Amino acid sequence: MPAIVKQFPCLSDNYGLLIHDTDTGATAAIDAPDGAPVLAALSEMGWTLTDILVTHRHFDHVQGIPALLAAFPKARVVAPAKEADKIGVRADLEVCEHDVVRVGALGARVIETPGHTIGHIVYWFESEDILFAGDTLFSIGCGRVNETPMDVMWASLQKIAALPQDTQIYCGHEYTQANARFALTIDPNNDLLKQRAIEVADLRANNHPTLPTTLELELAINPFLRADDDAIRQTLGLKTADAADVFGEIRLRKNRA
Numbered sequence: 196m197p198a199i200v201k202q203f204p205c206l207s208d209n210y211g212l213l214i215h216d217t218d219t220g221a222t223a224a225i226d227a228p229d230g231a232p233v234l235a236a237l238s239e240m241g242w243t244l245t246d247i248l249v250t251h252r253h254f255d256h257v258q259g260i261p262a263l264l265a266a267f268p269k270a271r272v273v274a275p276a277k278e279a280d281k282i283g284v285r286a287d288l289e290v291c292e293h294d295v296v297r298v299g300a301l302g303a304r305v306i307e308t309p310g311h312t313i314g315h316i317v318y319w320f321e322s323e324d325i326l327f328a329g330d331t332l333f334s335i336g337c338g339r340v341n342e343t344p345m346d347v348m349w350a351s352l353q354k355i356a357a358l359p360q361d362t363q364i365y366c367g368h369e370y371t372q373a374n375a376r377f378a379l380t381i382d383p384n385n386d387l388l389k390q391r392a393i394e395v396a397d398l399r400a401n402n403h404p405t406l407p408t409t410l411e412l413e414l415a416i417n418p419f420l421r422a423d424d425d426a427i428r429q430t431l432g433l434k435t436a437d438a439a440d441v442f443g444e445i446r447l448r449k450n451r452a
């Protein structure tokens with residue numbers, strides 16, 4: 196595999212993420228929650244930053260960009276076209292659905308996933324089976340649906356659900372333990388979820404990350420991808436509702452949890 200991913204904590208519960216192409220030396224940061232830890236990770240790995248791939252405009256994903264550009268003035272800023280004017284710095288490349296962003300010899304397909312923000316995008320490195328999901332999908336959870344109706348976010352998550360099952364998924368935040376606690380309230384008889392909740396508690400007790408996850412695992416335990424599941428529908432009393440409505444109910448319950 197010519198790609199190496201470096202994941203490290205930033206702020207209270209964000210992740211900084213770098214992807215490095217060993218063939219060309221190109222390195223991209225996925226968002227920039229904070230400048231110093233991203234620069235420290237680049238220095239630790241001996242990598243030169245060539246690209247910054249923005250998933251969405253929220254402050255805790257873009258506030259580190261000026262510090263990165265100060266250290267690497269030639270780095271290219273790639274941002275979702277629908278909110279590129281709101282990321283606080285110039286965007287060198289504005290991207291939409293189906294665009295392919297090159298990072299050295301690596302290529303990331305852009306998938307638009309409106310919901311958490313209207314312009315949110317995720318980056319799928321198809322040949323490497325890696326997805327950077329930003330705040331659209333978390334392990335056993337999903338982002339708050341701030342800017343679209345629930346059915347739009349459901350459709351966004353369905354795009355991710357259709358990717359190959361062995362896709363490795365990196366996310367913007369370490370929320371897995373709280374997500375697992377909530378998921379067990381609506382999917383209490385899911386053995387794989389119960390088992391994963393124990394593993395996650397153990398990982399977090401030792402301050403280890405629970406990410407990346409895989410799409411195969413998320414399809415089995417993430418209630419926000421499982422609004423079609425009969426047991427979940429039964430628990431919610433929504434046996435005949437549309438999947439998007441079931442998803443909306445799960446999201447509203449999580450907001451109140």
Ligand SMILES: [Zn+2]
Nearest residue numbers: 251253311330
């Ligand atoms: Zn966000």
